[in-house]
Amino acid sequence: MVIILGDHQYGKAESRVVRIYRDGARHDIRDLNVSTALRGPFDAAYLEGDQSNVLPTDTQKNAAFAFAKSHGVGSIEDFGLALARHFVTDVAPVEGARIEIEEYAWQRAVVDGTEHDHTWVRRGQETRTAAVTVDATGEHVIGGFTDLVLLKSTGSEFAGFLKNEYTTLQETHDRVMATSLVAQWRFASNDFSTVDIDWDDTYAGIKRIIVKQFATLQSLALQQTLWHMGKAVLEAYPAITEMRLKAPNKHHFPVDLAPFGLENPGEVFIAADRPYGLIEATITRDDAPDAGEAWRISAGRA
Numbered sequence: 001m002v003i004i005l006g007d008h009q010y011g012k013a014e015s016r017v018v019r020i021y022r023d024g025a026r027h028d029i030r031d032l033n034v035s036t037a038l039r040g041p042f043d044a045a046y047l048e049g050d051q052s053n054v055l056p057t058d059t060q061k062n063a064a065f066a067f068a069k070s071h072g073v074g075s076i077e078d079f080g081l082a083l084a085r086h087f088v089t090d091v092a093p094v095e096g097a098r099i100e101i102e103e104y105a106w107q108r109a110v111v112d113g114t115e116h117d118h119t120w121v122r123r124g125q126e127t128r129t130a131a132v133t134v135d136a137t138g139e140h141v142i143g144g145f146t147d148l149v150l151l152k153s154t155g156s157e158f159a160g161f162l163k164n165e166y167t168t169l170q171e172t173h174d175r176v177m178a179t180s181l182v183a184q185w186r187f188a189s190n191d192f193s194t195v196d197i198d199w200d201d202t203y204a205g206i207k208r209i210i211v212k213q214f215a216t217l218q219s220l221a222l223q224q225t226l227w228h229m230g231k232a233v234l235e236a237y238p239a240i241t242e243m244r245l246k247a248p249n250k251h252h253f254p255v256d257l258a259p260f261g262l263e264n265p266g267e268v269f270i271a272a273d274r275p276y277g278l279i280e281a282t283i284t285r286d287d288a289p290d291a292g293e294a295w296r297i298s299a300g301r302a
Contacts, residue, residue, distance in 0.1 A: 005046055009098065011037035011298055012057035012064075019068045026117040030073040031104040036060040037298030038087055039096035039135065053093040060087070075199035076101040077141050080132030081192055088134045096135030098298045102146075103128040125149075128203060129184070133293050138190030140294035143203060144183050150211065151178035151250070153266075156219045176269060177219060178250035183210060185233065186294055188241040197239060206240075209233050222249055222279045230283025241288040244295075249277035 013035045021028040038060070044050035064083060071082045080099040087097035104127060106120035126148035133140040156177035161169075185206065189195045213229045230243035252269040 005043055007296075008042060008046060009037040009039045009298060010042065010045075010054070010057065011035065011098070012061040013298070015061045015064050017064055017068050017073075019073045021072075029106055029120060031106060032068075032073065032076060032079070033102040033104070034064045034083075035100040035298055036064065036083065036087070037098040037100075038091075038094050039098070039293075040094045042093070055087075055091050055094070063087070076103050076128065076130040077132065077143060077197075077199040080130050081134070081139065081141065084132045084134035084139075096133065096293060098293075098296070099130075099132040100298055101130045101132075103130075126181075126207075131184070131294075131297070133296070135293055137290075137292035139192050140190065140292055141187045141192060142184050142294060143187070143199070143206075144185060145203075145207070146182045148181040148183070148207070148210070149178070149250075150181060150214050151176065151252075152215060155215075155217070158221060174266065176252035177222065177225075178252060178271075179222065179247040180250060181210070182246040183229075184244045185237075185240045186242040186244075186288075186291060187239055188289055189239070190289065190292075195239075202237065202239075205236065206233050209236055222247055222277070223281065226279060226281040227283065230281065234283060234285060242282065242284040242291070244282050245280065247279045249279060251276060 015034045015036075017032040017034050019030045019032070036057075038055065040053070042053055044052070045054050063086065067079065067083050067086070071079065073079050080101050084097040084099045087094050105123040105125070107123050108115040109119040109121050110116070111119070126145040129144045129146060131142040131144075153176055154174055156175050157173045158169075158175060159171035159173060161171070183206075187195075187197065209232050210229045213232050214225060217225055217228050219225045226245045226247055230245055233243055234240060251272045253272060254264055254266060255268045255270050257264040257268065
């Protein structure tokens with residue numbers, strides 16, 4: 001038996017990069033959480049402690065902050081591409097770079113009915129994400145979000161399921177359906193220097209489609225809802241080739257109020273945080289190009 005070193009990478013996780021634009025009296029803000037990971041001939045660092053090919057993780061962190069100034073933060077996809085290209089092109093041993101970014105959204109504070117020029121309130125919806133990989137196979141971009149909390153009070157069923165001696169769940173044709181959705185979508189191109197994509201507009205459009213499908217589909221199962229979400233996105237955006245969706249079922253159970261002499265016709269629920277059903281799906285085109293290392297994650301949470 002021979003023991004060998006398998007896949008490896010290293011980087012700096014979760015550098016909190018805040019870029020404020022002070023181009024006039026009215027300021028703008030972009031708030032990022034950036035994780036970097038480098039891939040290449042780093043075996044000696046693991047096997048022998050030889051650091052001669054290792055660009056320190058502190059240097060990777062510094063590059064993220066420097067690029068926030070020199071390149072700016074337009075969209076997180078563009079920022080990730082610029083940073084990944086730098087590591088692969090400018091750092092000799094590096095063969096591949098993975099950049100994972102979360103963006104925290106802010107909205108302007110309103111004072112006396114007017115938006116304030118330099119004060120914001122943190123928006124509490126989903127966290128936007130991007131994961132960029134640049135290596136010998138090309139450039140790969142995955143957009144997405146985490147923690148989009150959705151709930152509808154009707155329009156959801158769950159019946160006709162398999163039962164055995166351990167089944168206690170009752171069938172229902174009218175239930176609360178809620179989830180905290182994680183969605184990721186892979187763009188088809190492998191060279192984004194030649195492709196013009198409005199990242200922000202695409203993000204907003206995909207979110208609208210997902211919310212619409214959740215709201216309007218008479219859902220027989222959360223699995224069915226995920227399929228319709230992914231299918232609708234791929235139909236609307238030819239530049240996207242694959243969707244991955246993860247949906248914890250945030251169960252809401254009707255409370256038995258009979259001991260108190262009260263009826264409960266689907267009006268009072270207990271929100272159970274655990275355990276929960278976890279539904280996952282990948283929806284893809286049958287001619288989707290090879291993903292390469294696009295889905296190989298780093299230390300970040302994207």
